[in-house]
């Protein structure tokens with residue numbers, strides 16, 4: 001018997017946009033399964049049942065000239081078939097079962113196809129969730145499945161070898177026949193790829209790799225900082241992760257620990273990635289503007305011809321510079337959320353040639369720039385001190401340390417951002433804080449205000465490419481048009497790929 005499989009689910013409408021794929025899908029894959037409602041997780045089921053329960057996959061085997069991968073699954077009787085009214089038909093569209101579910105929920109109904117009822121095949125669905133220490137055999141064993149199936153699956157090569165490297169949290173969607181043999185298996189491998197295995201006419205497993213297209217939507221948000229960068233960003237619709245990324249982009253120019261003021265503003269254009277019309281995750285920040293004390297800084301993401309992505313100022317100079325503005329992670333600064341006061345951070349003392357960052361004892365201190373340790377030891381009232389010599393005439397000094405990082409001693413080279421020591425209150429200090437000094441040619445300068453050497457801009461050969469690829473984004477920062485939040489778009493069920 002040659003048969004085609006369509007999925008039936010009583011109350012499910014079918015999609016208009018499914019229609020063109022229906023024809024394609026039917027030719028490529030003969031099997032689809034669709035899960036109705038809640039699934040039972042990782043719980044052995046001992047028999048296929050009718051009428052279809054919530055955790056069953058209903059497959060209709062339709063006599064047709066389409067090649068079937070599941071011919072060896074015995075059709076159930078037409079009496080049983082009548083139990084599941086096949087009023088909503090879905091064929092495999094080359095998508096995962098989860099995607100099918102998405103499609104199914106958006107679909108207008110198709111007319112019933114009563115002729116198919118004679119050849120209905122029903123697979124029981126089972127979702128296996130991989131736990132710590134699981135192998136394919138352990139997983140199958142625990143779920144009462146037959147060794148012959150995992151043995152055959154384990155012999156597959158190519159993408160299916162992933163089944164031999166299961167990770168906790170992996171989900172195997174199985175379709176089991178009435179002998180509790182695996183007839184179908186879907187496993188999502190990453191955000192876009194699904195491994196699909198079907199048993200063919202000869203009882204052999206055949207695999208396919210399904211690839212989802214992600215659609216990308218640009219989102220634009222802006223906000224004004226009132227009390228807290230994070231709170232204002234959240235109010236503007238920016239996640240904490242993107243807010244951190246925003247501060248990372250500007251970390252060489254703005255000291256987010258000491259320099260943020262009420263009234264500072266930000267504009268961010270970033271990507272949202274959608275799979276089947278549903279928000280999958282946030283992508284990269286594409287362009288951003290941060291206005292700190294009236295100075296507007298801009299950054300744009302650029303992927304150069306060697307596929308390296310980095311953020312640049314509009315003139316092509318890298319945002320990344322020789323020195324970080326702040327040698328401590330601003331989120332560790334104890335009063336990071338209390339802005340708007342005149343001196344937002346405790347003990348901001350310029351007179352004594354440095355800047356103090358109040359932070360809990362043990363907070364890691366980062367090398368502001370790449371350099372070499374020229375001093376690591378005690379210096380009177382400064383307590384424990386590290387001094388770094390950087391390229392050219394620059395030195396940075398870190399005082400009142402609780403301890404040095406292991407391996408930090410005179411002569412050792414460090415990279416920018418390396419942890420060199422930990423905040424403490426050694427020497428003459430009234431509370432745990434980092435005392436930080438910046439020296440140019442042996443003279444103290446204000447680390448918050450010093451003009452730092454700028455890195456060379458994008459190579460001139462690449463400049464034209466940079467300008468043509470970033471012009472649109474930079475224009476969007478000029479003509480800023482905030483977009484609605486992702487929740488609205490997602491619930492509208494529209495393809496959000498284009499505005």
Ligand SMILES: [Zn+2]
Nearest residue numbers: 354355356435
């Ligand atoms: Zn100080």
